[in-house]
Amino acid sequence: MKKVLQTPVSAEDLKDIKIGDVIFLSGHIVTCRDVAHRRLIEYGRELPVDLQGGAIFHAGPIVRKIEGTEDRYEMISVGPTTSMRMEKFEYDFIQQTGVKVIVGKGGMGPKTEAGCKEFGAIHCVFPAGNAVIAAVTVQEIESQHWMDLGMPETLWVCRVEEFGPLIVSIDTEGNNLFENNKVIFNERKEEALAELNQKVRFIK
Amino acid sequence: MENQVQTADRSAVDQLIDIVSKFTSRISMILPDDVTAKLRELAAEETNPMAKMIYETMERNQQVAAELKRPSCQDTGLIQMFCHVGSRFPYIDELASALEEAVARSTREAPLRHNTVETFNEKNTGTNTGTKSPWIYWDLVPNSDELKLDVYMAGGGCSLPGQGKTLMPGEGYEGVVKFVLDVMTSYGLNACPPLLVGIGIGTSIDSAAYMSKLALMRPIGSSNENPLAAQFEKDVQAAIDSIGLGPQGLAGKRSVMGVHVENSARHPSVISVAVNVGCWSHRRGTILIKPDLSYELLTSKGATL
Numbered sequence: 001m002k003k004v005l006q007t008p009v010s011a012e013d014l015k016d017i018k019i020g021d022v023i024f025l026s027g028h029i030v031t032c033r034d035v036a037h038r039r040l041i042e043y044g045r046e047l048p049v050d051l052q053g054g055a056i057f058h059a060g061p062i063v064r065k066i067e068g069t070e071d072r073y074e075m076i077s078v079g080p081t082t083s084m085r086m087e088k089f090e091y092d093f094i095q096q097t098g099v100k101v102i103v104g105k106g107g108m109g110p111k112t113e114a115g116c117k118e119f120g121a122i123h124c125v126f127p128a129g130n131a132v133i134a135a136v137t138v139q140e141i142e143s144q145h146w147m148d149l150g151m152p153e154t155l156w157v158c159r160v161e162e163f164g165p166l167i168v169s170i171d172t173e174g175n176n177l178f179e180n181n182k183v184i185f186n187e188r189k190e191e192a193l194a195e196l197n198q199k200v201r202f203i204k
Numbered sequence: 205m206e207n208q209v210q211t212a213d214r215s216a217v218d219q220l221i222d223i224v225s226k227f228t229s230r231i232s233m234i235l236p237d238d239v240t241a242k243l244r245e246l247a248a249e250e251t252n253p254m255a256k257m258i259y260e261t262m263e264r265n266q267q268v269a270a271e272l273k274r275p276s277c278q279d280t281g282l283i284q285m286f287c288h289v290g291s292r293f294p295y296i297d298e299l300a301s302a303l304e305e306a307v308a309r310s311t312r313e314a315p316l317r318h319n320t321v322e323t324f325n326e327k328n329t330g331t332n333t334g335t336k337s338p339w340i341y342w343d344l345v346p347n348s349d350e351l352k353l354d355v356y357m358a359g360g361g362c363s364l365p366g367q368g369k370t371l372m373p374g375e376g377y378e379g380v381v382k383f384v385l386d387v388m389t390s391y392g393l394n395a396c397p398p399l400l401v402g403i404g405i406g407t408s409i410d411s412a413a414y415m416s417k418l419a420l421m422r423p424i425g426s427s428n429e430n431p432l433a434a435q436f437e438k439d440v441q442a443a444i445d446s447i448g449l450g451p452q453g454l455a456g457k458r459s460v461m462g463v464h465v466e467n468s469a470r471h472p473s474v475i476s477v478a479v480n481v482g483c484w485s486h487r488r489g490t491i492l493i494k495p496d497l498s499y500e501l502l503t504s505k506g507a508t509l
Binding site: 020022059060061062064076077078079081082083084105106107125127128129130131132133135136150151152165167177178181182184185186188189191192193195196197199200201202203 | 257258262264265272275276278279280316318319321328330361364376377380381382385386389393394395396432439440443446447448449451453454455485
Protein backbone atom coordinates (compact mmCIF):
# COMPACT_ATOMS: atom_id res chain seq x y z
CA MET A 1 0.00 0.00 0.00
CA LYS A 2 1.18 3.51 -0.84
CA LYS A 3 2.29 5.32 2.32
CA VAL A 4 1.32 9.00 2.08
CA LEU A 5 2.35 11.48 4.78
CA GLN A 6 0.20 14.58 5.22
CA THR A 7 1.60 17.87 6.55
CA PRO A 8 1.58 18.97 9.30
CA VAL A 9 3.42 15.79 10.27
CA SER A 10 3.40 14.56 13.87
CA ALA A 11 5.95 12.43 15.73
CA GLU A 12 3.33 9.65 15.72
CA ASP A 13 3.18 9.71 11.90
CA LEU A 14 6.91 9.02 11.65
CA LYS A 15 7.45 6.38 14.32
CA ASP A 16 6.93 3.31 12.11
CA ILE A 17 8.87 4.67 9.13
CA LYS A 18 12.24 3.01 8.63
CA ILE A 19 15.23 3.56 6.38
CA GLY A 20 14.68 2.07 2.93
CA ASP A 21 10.90 2.69 3.04
CA VAL A 22 9.33 4.46 0.09
CA ILE A 23 6.77 7.13 0.98
CA PHE A 24 4.89 10.06 -0.58
CA LEU A 25 4.01 13.49 0.80
CA SER A 26 0.85 15.59 0.49
CA GLY A 27 0.34 19.08 1.87
CA HIS A 28 3.13 21.65 1.83
CA ILE A 29 6.83 21.55 1.17
CA VAL A 30 9.17 24.55 1.04
CA THR A 31 12.36 24.69 -1.03
CA CYS A 32 15.18 25.59 1.32
CA ARG A 33 18.90 25.24 0.67
CA ASP A 34 22.35 26.71 1.30
CA VAL A 35 21.87 30.41 1.95
CA ALA A 36 18.50 30.05 3.73
CA HIS A 37 20.18 27.64 6.18
CA ARG A 38 23.08 30.03 6.60
CA ARG A 39 20.83 33.01 7.23
CA LEU A 40 18.89 31.20 9.96
CA ILE A 41 21.78 29.48 11.72
CA GLU A 42 24.77 31.76 11.21
CA TYR A 43 23.11 35.14 10.93
CA GLY A 44 20.18 34.43 13.24
CA ARG A 45 17.62 35.76 10.80
CA GLU A 46 14.08 34.53 11.30
CA LEU A 47 12.85 32.21 8.55
CA PRO A 48 9.92 33.84 6.71
CA VAL A 49 7.85 30.61 6.80
CA ASP A 50 6.61 28.49 9.69
CA LEU A 51 8.04 24.97 9.37
CA GLN A 52 6.60 23.44 12.55
CA GLY A 53 5.54 19.91 11.50
CA GLY A 54 6.47 20.87 7.98
CA ALA A 55 8.69 19.66 5.17
CA ILE A 56 11.63 21.23 3.37
CA PHE A 57 13.11 20.34 0.05
CA HIS A 58 16.82 20.83 -0.59
CA ALA A 59 16.13 22.03 -4.09
CA GLY A 60 16.54 24.92 -6.46
CA PRO A 61 13.75 24.86 -9.00
CA ILE A 62 13.05 26.39 -12.36
CA VAL A 63 9.88 28.48 -12.04
CA ARG A 64 8.10 30.70 -14.55
CA LYS A 65 6.03 33.79 -13.81
CA ILE A 66 2.37 33.20 -14.69
CA GLU A 67 1.51 35.67 -17.41
CA GLY A 68 -0.80 38.48 -16.43
CA THR A 69 -0.01 38.19 -12.70
CA GLU A 70 2.14 40.35 -10.46
CA ASP A 71 3.78 37.70 -8.34
CA ARG A 72 2.40 34.27 -9.16
CA TYR A 73 4.72 31.55 -10.40
CA GLU A 74 4.36 28.04 -11.80
CA MET A 75 6.71 25.17 -11.14
CA ILE A 76 8.46 24.03 -14.31
CA SER A 77 11.16 21.70 -13.05
CA VAL A 78 12.20 20.88 -9.49
CA GLY A 79 14.47 18.24 -8.05
CA PRO A 80 16.73 17.68 -5.10
CA THR A 81 20.20 19.06 -4.67
CA THR A 82 23.05 17.52 -2.65
CA SER A 83 21.82 17.41 0.96
CA MET A 84 25.30 17.03 2.40
CA ARG A 85 25.92 20.75 1.82
CA MET A 86 23.32 21.48 4.49
CA GLU A 87 24.78 18.97 6.97
CA LYS A 88 26.67 21.57 9.00
CA PHE A 89 23.43 23.48 9.68
CA GLU A 90 20.81 20.74 9.87
CA TYR A 91 20.85 19.79 13.56
CA ASP A 92 20.28 23.40 14.58
CA PHE A 93 17.83 23.87 11.74
CA ILE A 94 15.64 20.96 12.88
CA GLN A 95 15.81 22.15 16.48
CA GLN A 96 14.92 25.74 15.67
CA THR A 97 12.22 25.21 13.05
CA GLY A 98 10.50 21.97 14.14
CA VAL A 99 10.70 20.65 10.58
CA LYS A 100 9.72 16.96 10.35
CA VAL A 101 10.55 15.89 6.82
CA ILE A 102 13.73 16.86 4.97
CA VAL A 103 13.90 15.86 1.34
CA GLY A 104 17.06 16.02 -0.71
CA LYS A 105 19.68 14.08 -2.57
CA GLY A 106 22.29 11.68 -1.28
CA GLY A 107 23.04 11.04 2.34
CA MET A 108 23.54 13.32 5.31
CA GLY A 109 25.87 12.95 8.26
CA PRO A 110 26.00 12.60 12.04
CA LYS A 111 24.58 16.07 12.82
CA THR A 112 21.41 15.35 10.85
CA GLU A 113 21.20 11.85 12.33
CA ALA A 114 21.32 13.39 15.81
CA GLY A 115 18.72 16.01 14.89
CA CYS A 116 16.37 13.40 13.44
CA LYS A 117 16.72 11.21 16.52
CA GLU A 118 16.45 13.95 19.10
CA PHE A 119 13.63 15.97 17.58
CA GLY A 120 11.81 13.25 15.63
CA ALA A 121 12.40 14.00 11.98
CA ILE A 122 13.34 12.06 8.86
CA HIS A 123 15.55 12.65 5.83
CA CYS A 124 14.39 11.27 2.48
CA VAL A 125 15.85 11.08 -0.99
CA PHE A 126 13.86 12.09 -4.01
CA PRO A 127 15.53 10.23 -6.91
CA ALA A 128 17.46 13.13 -8.37
CA GLY A 129 17.29 14.28 -11.94
CA ASN A 130 13.58 13.43 -12.12
CA ALA A 131 12.56 17.03 -11.94
CA VAL A 132 9.49 16.98 -14.14
CA ILE A 133 7.91 14.13 -12.17
CA ALA A 134 8.40 16.26 -9.05
CA ALA A 135 7.15 19.44 -10.71
CA VAL A 136 3.86 17.95 -11.87
CA THR A 137 2.97 16.98 -8.29
CA VAL A 138 3.18 20.68 -7.32
CA GLN A 139 -0.42 21.88 -7.45
CA GLU A 140 0.46 25.49 -6.77
CA ILE A 141 3.27 27.74 -5.57
CA GLU A 142 1.39 29.50 -2.78
CA SER A 143 4.03 32.07 -1.91
CA GLN A 144 7.74 32.88 -2.27
CA HIS A 145 10.19 34.48 0.13
CA TRP A 146 13.71 35.90 0.07
CA MET A 147 13.60 36.40 -3.66
CA ASP A 148 16.78 38.47 -3.38
CA LEU A 149 18.59 35.12 -3.33
CA GLY A 150 17.72 34.39 -6.95
CA MET A 151 15.60 31.66 -8.49
CA PRO A 152 17.40 28.57 -7.09
CA GLU A 153 17.69 29.85 -3.50
CA THR A 154 14.30 31.52 -3.06
CA LEU A 155 11.99 29.78 -0.57
CA TRP A 156 9.13 28.53 -2.76
CA VAL A 157 6.14 27.34 -0.70
CA CYS A 158 4.58 24.50 -2.69
CA ARG A 159 1.29 22.70 -2.22
CA VAL A 160 1.88 19.13 -3.33
CA GLU A 161 -0.14 16.00 -3.96
CA GLU A 162 1.55 12.63 -3.48
CA PHE A 163 5.00 14.10 -3.96
CA GLY A 164 7.49 11.27 -4.37
CA PRO A 165 8.76 8.59 -4.48
CA LEU A 166 10.71 9.48 -1.33
CA ILE A 167 13.24 6.94 -0.12
CA VAL A 168 13.82 7.24 3.63
CA SER A 169 17.54 7.62 4.27
CA ILE A 170 17.55 8.68 7.95
CA ASP A 171 14.74 7.65 10.30
CA THR A 172 13.68 8.91 13.73
CA GLU A 173 16.01 6.44 15.42
CA GLY A 174 18.94 8.03 13.61
CA ASN A 175 19.58 5.02 11.36
CA ASN A 176 21.35 6.09 8.18
CA LEU A 177 20.87 4.14 4.94
CA PHE A 178 23.75 5.83 3.13
CA GLU A 179 26.18 5.32 6.00
CA ASN A 180 25.23 1.63 6.13
CA ASN A 181 25.79 1.34 2.38
CA LYS A 182 29.09 3.21 2.62
CA VAL A 183 30.55 0.54 4.89
CA ILE A 184 29.73 -2.10 2.27
CA PHE A 185 30.94 0.08 -0.60
CA ASN A 186 34.26 0.75 1.13
CA GLU A 187 34.85 -2.95 1.77
CA ARG A 188 34.19 -3.72 -1.88
CA LYS A 189 36.44 -0.84 -2.92
CA GLU A 190 39.39 -2.30 -1.02
CA GLU A 191 38.88 -5.66 -2.73
CA ALA A 192 38.57 -3.97 -6.11
CA LEU A 193 41.75 -1.96 -5.55
CA ALA A 194 43.75 -5.01 -4.54
CA GLU A 195 42.80 -6.64 -7.83
CA LEU A 196 43.22 -3.50 -9.90
CA ASN A 197 46.72 -2.82 -8.56
CA GLN A 198 47.93 -5.98 -10.31
CA LYS A 199 46.68 -4.65 -13.64
CA VAL A 200 48.07 -1.10 -13.63
CA ARG A 201 51.80 -1.61 -13.18
CA PHE A 202 52.71 0.50 -16.16
CA ILE A 203 55.69 2.08 -14.39
CA LYS A 204 58.10 -0.82 -14.12
CA MET B 205 27.11 47.91 -50.49
CA GLU B 206 29.09 47.57 -47.33
CA ASN B 207 25.94 48.03 -45.26
CA GLN B 208 24.16 45.29 -47.16
CA VAL B 209 26.94 42.85 -46.42
CA GLN B 210 26.78 43.68 -42.73
CA THR B 211 23.00 43.24 -42.67
CA ALA B 212 23.25 39.86 -44.34
CA ASP B 213 25.94 38.82 -41.86
CA ARG B 214 23.85 39.88 -38.92
CA SER B 215 20.89 37.82 -40.03
CA ALA B 216 23.15 34.80 -40.56
CA VAL B 217 24.72 35.29 -37.14
CA ASP B 218 21.25 35.50 -35.68
CA GLN B 219 20.44 32.20 -37.37
CA LEU B 220 23.58 30.69 -35.83
CA ILE B 221 22.52 31.99 -32.41
CA ASP B 222 19.11 30.48 -32.95
CA ILE B 223 20.52 27.06 -33.83
CA VAL B 224 22.83 26.93 -30.79
CA SER B 225 20.08 28.28 -28.53
CA LYS B 226 17.53 25.68 -29.66
CA PHE B 227 20.17 22.96 -29.43
CA THR B 228 20.99 23.99 -25.86
CA SER B 229 17.31 23.95 -24.93
CA ARG B 230 16.89 20.53 -26.50
CA ILE B 231 19.80 19.16 -24.45
CA SER B 232 18.02 20.26 -21.27
CA MET B 233 14.93 18.24 -22.22
CA ILE B 234 16.06 15.13 -24.10
CA LEU B 235 19.07 12.96 -23.29
CA PRO B 236 21.45 12.05 -26.11
CA ASP B 237 21.03 8.67 -27.81
CA ASP B 238 24.09 7.05 -26.21
CA VAL B 239 23.01 7.94 -22.65
CA THR B 240 19.43 6.78 -23.24
CA ALA B 241 20.61 3.46 -24.66
CA LYS B 242 23.08 2.89 -21.81
CA LEU B 243 20.48 3.64 -19.14
CA ARG B 244 18.06 1.16 -20.73
CA GLU B 245 20.80 -1.46 -20.83
CA LEU B 246 21.64 -0.91 -17.14
CA ALA B 247 17.97 -0.93 -16.14
CA ALA B 248 17.39 -4.20 -17.99
CA GLU B 249 20.12 -6.05 -16.12
CA GLU B 250 19.26 -4.61 -12.70
CA THR B 251 17.83 -7.04 -10.13
CA ASN B 252 17.70 -4.90 -6.96
CA PRO B 253 14.02 -3.81 -6.48
CA MET B 254 14.88 -0.30 -5.22
CA ALA B 255 17.28 0.20 -8.13
CA LYS B 256 14.66 -1.02 -10.60
CA MET B 257 12.11 1.40 -9.16
CA ILE B 258 14.60 4.27 -9.57
CA TYR B 259 15.39 3.33 -13.19
CA GLU B 260 11.65 3.21 -13.94
CA THR B 261 11.25 6.68 -12.39
CA MET B 262 14.08 7.98 -14.61
CA GLU B 263 12.51 6.54 -17.77
CA ARG B 264 9.12 8.02 -16.87
CA ASN B 265 10.69 11.40 -16.09
CA GLN B 266 12.36 11.57 -19.49
CA GLN B 267 9.07 10.72 -21.21
CA VAL B 268 7.13 13.42 -19.34
CA ALA B 269 9.90 15.99 -19.86
CA ALA B 270 9.85 15.37 -23.63
CA GLU B 271 6.03 15.54 -23.75
CA LEU B 272 5.80 18.74 -21.71
CA LYS B 273 8.96 20.21 -23.29
CA ARG B 274 10.53 21.01 -19.95
CA PRO B 275 14.09 20.65 -18.65
CA SER B 276 14.24 17.06 -17.41
CA CYS B 277 16.44 18.03 -14.44
CA GLN B 278 16.01 21.37 -12.71
CA ASP B 279 19.76 21.90 -12.54
CA THR B 280 20.49 22.86 -16.11
CA GLY B 281 24.06 23.59 -15.11
CA LEU B 282 26.53 26.25 -15.92
CA ILE B 283 26.96 25.88 -19.67
CA GLN B 284 30.34 24.69 -20.86
CA MET B 285 31.29 24.29 -24.50
CA PHE B 286 34.07 22.65 -26.46
CA CYS B 287 34.28 24.61 -29.64
CA HIS B 288 36.10 22.82 -32.45
CA VAL B 289 36.03 25.57 -35.02
CA GLY B 290 37.42 25.40 -38.51
CA SER B 291 39.89 28.19 -39.33
CA ARG B 292 37.70 28.98 -42.33
CA PHE B 293 34.31 28.83 -40.59
CA PRO B 294 32.63 31.98 -41.92
CA TYR B 295 31.40 33.21 -38.51
CA ILE B 296 34.56 32.58 -36.54
CA ASP B 297 34.93 36.25 -35.57
CA GLU B 298 31.37 36.50 -34.24
CA LEU B 299 31.35 33.05 -32.65
CA ALA B 300 32.23 33.88 -29.03
CA SER B 301 29.53 36.52 -28.71
CA ALA B 302 27.06 34.35 -30.64
CA LEU B 303 27.54 31.46 -28.21
CA GLU B 304 27.01 33.77 -25.26
CA GLU B 305 23.85 35.20 -26.78
CA ALA B 306 22.63 31.66 -27.55
CA VAL B 307 22.92 30.71 -23.89
CA ALA B 308 21.02 33.83 -22.80
CA ARG B 309 18.30 33.10 -25.36
CA SER B 310 17.97 29.46 -24.33
CA THR B 311 17.79 30.59 -20.70
CA ARG B 312 14.70 32.67 -21.54
CA GLU B 313 13.10 30.20 -23.92
CA ALA B 314 13.63 26.73 -22.37
CA PRO B 315 13.62 28.14 -19.63
CA LEU B 316 16.92 27.17 -17.99
CA ARG B 317 17.61 27.75 -14.32
CA HIS B 318 19.62 30.84 -13.47
CA ASN B 319 22.91 29.28 -12.48
CA THR B 320 25.52 31.93 -13.06
CA VAL B 321 26.65 33.69 -9.90
CA GLU B 322 29.39 36.27 -10.24
CA THR B 323 32.22 35.31 -7.90
CA PHE B 324 33.14 37.90 -5.22
CA ASN B 325 30.09 40.02 -6.06
CA GLU B 326 28.08 36.86 -5.34
CA LYS B 327 25.15 38.00 -7.45
CA ASN B 328 23.19 35.80 -9.81
CA THR B 329 23.28 37.41 -13.26
CA GLY B 330 19.92 35.88 -14.15
CA THR B 331 20.99 35.20 -17.73
CA ASN B 332 23.42 32.29 -17.39
CA THR B 333 26.05 34.55 -18.88
CA GLY B 334 28.71 36.38 -16.94
CA THR B 335 32.45 36.58 -16.49
CA LYS B 336 33.90 33.83 -18.68
CA SER B 337 30.45 32.22 -18.79
CA PRO B 338 29.50 30.23 -20.71
CA TRP B 339 32.88 28.58 -20.18
CA ILE B 340 34.35 27.83 -23.60
CA TYR B 341 37.31 25.69 -24.68
CA TRP B 342 38.66 26.63 -28.08
CA ASP B 343 40.12 24.16 -30.50
CA LEU B 344 41.10 25.62 -33.86
CA VAL B 345 40.78 23.09 -36.69
CA PRO B 346 43.01 23.90 -39.68
CA ASN B 347 41.70 23.66 -43.25
CA SER B 348 38.08 23.30 -42.15
CA ASP B 349 35.06 25.54 -42.72
CA GLU B 350 32.81 23.75 -40.20
CA LEU B 351 32.02 24.12 -36.50
CA LYS B 352 31.73 21.08 -34.26
CA LEU B 353 30.34 22.14 -30.93
CA ASP B 354 29.94 20.14 -27.72
CA VAL B 355 27.47 21.74 -25.33
CA TYR B 356 27.50 20.49 -21.75
CA MET B 357 25.33 21.38 -18.80
CA ALA B 358 27.71 21.19 -15.85
CA GLY B 359 25.32 20.59 -12.96
CA GLY B 360 26.26 21.35 -9.38
CA GLY B 361 25.84 17.78 -8.17
CA CYS B 362 28.07 16.24 -10.80
CA SER B 363 30.64 19.05 -10.64
CA LEU B 364 31.11 18.59 -6.90
CA PRO B 365 33.20 15.37 -7.10
CA GLY B 366 35.64 17.04 -9.50
CA GLN B 367 39.14 16.65 -8.08
CA GLY B 368 42.69 16.38 -9.15
CA LYS B 369 46.02 15.50 -7.67
CA THR B 370 49.62 15.58 -8.81
CA LEU B 371 51.35 12.41 -7.68
CA MET B 372 54.96 11.42 -7.47
CA PRO B 373 55.76 8.71 -10.01
CA GLY B 374 56.61 6.38 -7.12
CA GLU B 375 52.91 6.24 -6.36
CA GLY B 376 52.40 4.97 -9.87
CA TYR B 377 49.13 4.17 -11.57
CA GLU B 378 48.27 2.37 -8.33
CA GLY B 379 48.06 5.86 -6.80
CA VAL B 380 45.95 6.99 -9.73
CA VAL B 381 43.33 4.26 -9.35
CA LYS B 382 43.18 4.68 -5.57
CA PHE B 383 42.52 8.39 -6.08
CA VAL B 384 39.74 7.66 -8.58
CA LEU B 385 38.05 4.96 -6.50
CA ASP B 386 38.18 7.09 -3.33
CA VAL B 387 36.29 9.82 -5.19
CA MET B 388 33.68 7.26 -6.24
CA THR B 389 32.82 6.09 -2.73
CA SER B 390 32.91 9.58 -1.21
CA TYR B 391 31.62 12.30 -3.51
CA GLY B 392 30.62 10.04 -6.40
CA LEU B 393 27.92 8.44 -4.33
CA ASN B 394 25.93 11.69 -4.18
CA ALA B 395 26.56 12.76 -7.75
CA CYS B 396 23.62 10.81 -9.23
CA PRO B 397 25.06 7.48 -10.35
CA PRO B 398 25.23 5.65 -12.66
CA LEU B 399 28.05 8.04 -13.51
CA LEU B 400 30.09 8.67 -16.59
CA VAL B 401 33.62 8.92 -15.23
CA GLY B 402 36.15 11.12 -17.00
CA ILE B 403 39.80 10.67 -16.05
CA GLY B 404 42.62 12.89 -17.27
CA ILE B 405 46.21 11.72 -16.90
CA GLY B 406 49.21 13.90 -17.73
CA THR B 407 51.82 16.26 -16.37
CA SER B 408 50.24 19.15 -14.50
CA ILE B 409 46.95 19.51 -12.75
CA ASP B 410 45.45 21.90 -15.29
CA SER B 411 46.09 19.57 -18.23
CA ALA B 412 44.69 16.60 -16.30
CA ALA B 413 41.60 18.58 -15.30
CA TYR B 414 40.96 19.71 -18.88
CA MET B 415 41.31 16.17 -20.23
CA SER B 416 39.02 14.73 -17.56
CA LYS B 417 36.22 17.00 -18.80
CA LEU B 418 37.04 16.39 -22.45
CA ALA B 419 36.66 12.67 -21.72
CA LEU B 420 33.02 13.29 -20.80
CA MET B 421 32.32 14.61 -24.31
CA ARG B 422 33.20 11.25 -25.87
CA PRO B 423 30.35 8.93 -26.88
CA ILE B 424 29.59 6.30 -24.26
CA GLY B 425 31.11 3.02 -25.36
CA SER B 426 34.05 4.64 -27.17
CA SER B 427 37.58 3.69 -26.19
CA ASN B 428 40.89 5.48 -25.79
CA GLU B 429 42.96 5.00 -28.94
CA ASN B 430 45.95 3.68 -27.00
CA PRO B 431 45.22 -0.05 -26.41
CA LEU B 432 46.84 0.06 -22.95
CA ALA B 433 44.71 3.02 -21.92
CA ALA B 434 41.64 1.35 -23.44
CA GLN B 435 42.29 -1.73 -21.30
CA PHE B 436 42.80 0.56 -18.28
CA GLU B 437 39.35 2.07 -18.96
CA LYS B 438 37.79 -1.40 -18.94
CA ASP B 439 39.64 -2.47 -15.79
CA VAL B 440 38.75 0.68 -13.87
CA GLN B 441 35.13 0.41 -15.01
CA ALA B 442 34.94 -3.20 -13.80
CA ALA B 443 36.45 -2.15 -10.47
CA ILE B 444 34.00 0.71 -9.90
CA ASP B 445 31.10 -1.45 -11.04
CA SER B 446 32.07 -4.11 -8.52
CA ILE B 447 31.41 -1.57 -5.73
CA GLY B 448 27.74 -1.62 -6.82
CA LEU B 449 26.79 2.00 -6.11
CA GLY B 450 23.58 1.52 -8.11
CA PRO B 451 21.33 4.37 -9.23
CA GLN B 452 21.38 7.30 -6.75
CA GLY B 453 24.10 5.53 -4.77
CA LEU B 454 21.41 3.40 -3.14
CA ALA B 455 23.07 0.13 -4.21
CA GLY B 456 22.58 -1.88 -7.33
CA LYS B 457 24.28 -4.09 -9.81
CA ARG B 458 26.58 -1.48 -11.35
CA SER B 459 27.96 2.01 -10.67
CA VAL B 460 28.81 3.64 -13.96
CA MET B 461 27.73 4.24 -17.54
CA GLY B 462 31.35 4.21 -18.57
CA VAL B 463 34.93 5.20 -17.78
CA HIS B 464 36.71 7.41 -20.28
CA VAL B 465 40.40 8.25 -20.06
CA GLU B 466 42.12 11.07 -21.94
CA ASN B 467 45.88 11.26 -21.62
CA SER B 468 48.95 13.21 -22.60
CA ALA B 469 52.66 12.49 -22.30
CA ARG B 470 54.00 13.44 -18.87
CA HIS B 471 57.08 14.94 -17.30
CA PRO B 472 59.12 12.07 -15.80
CA SER B 473 58.94 13.60 -12.32
CA VAL B 474 55.17 13.84 -11.99
CA ILE B 475 51.94 12.10 -12.86
CA SER B 476 48.77 14.16 -12.53
CA VAL B 477 45.31 12.67 -12.37
CA ALA B 478 41.98 14.45 -12.41
CA VAL B 479 38.43 13.16 -12.23
CA ASN B 480 35.25 14.72 -13.52
CA VAL B 481 31.94 12.87 -13.52
CA GLY B 482 28.75 13.14 -15.49
CA CYS B 483 25.52 12.21 -13.71
CA TRP B 484 23.00 9.73 -15.13
CA SER B 485 21.24 12.68 -16.70
CA HIS B 486 24.35 13.44 -18.74
CA ARG B 487 23.20 16.41 -20.76
CA ARG B 488 25.79 16.98 -23.41
CA GLY B 489 25.27 17.15 -27.09
CA THR B 490 27.39 17.56 -30.17
CA ILE B 491 26.26 19.50 -33.21
CA LEU B 492 28.03 19.92 -36.54
CA ILE B 493 27.33 23.25 -38.23
CA LYS B 494 28.28 23.76 -41.86
CA PRO B 495 29.29 27.09 -43.45
CA ASP B 496 25.78 27.42 -44.98
CA LEU B 497 24.38 26.94 -41.43
CA SER B 498 22.85 23.58 -42.20
CA TYR B 499 23.49 21.29 -39.26
CA GLU B 500 23.52 17.75 -37.98
CA LEU B 501 22.88 16.63 -34.39
CA LEU B 502 25.61 14.04 -33.95
CA THR B 503 24.34 12.86 -30.56
CA SER B 504 20.65 12.61 -31.52
CA LYS B 505 20.37 10.73 -34.78
CA GLY B 506 17.82 12.10 -37.23
CA ALA B 507 16.60 14.83 -34.87
CA THR B 508 15.99 18.41 -35.95
CA LEU B 509 15.63 21.56 -33.89
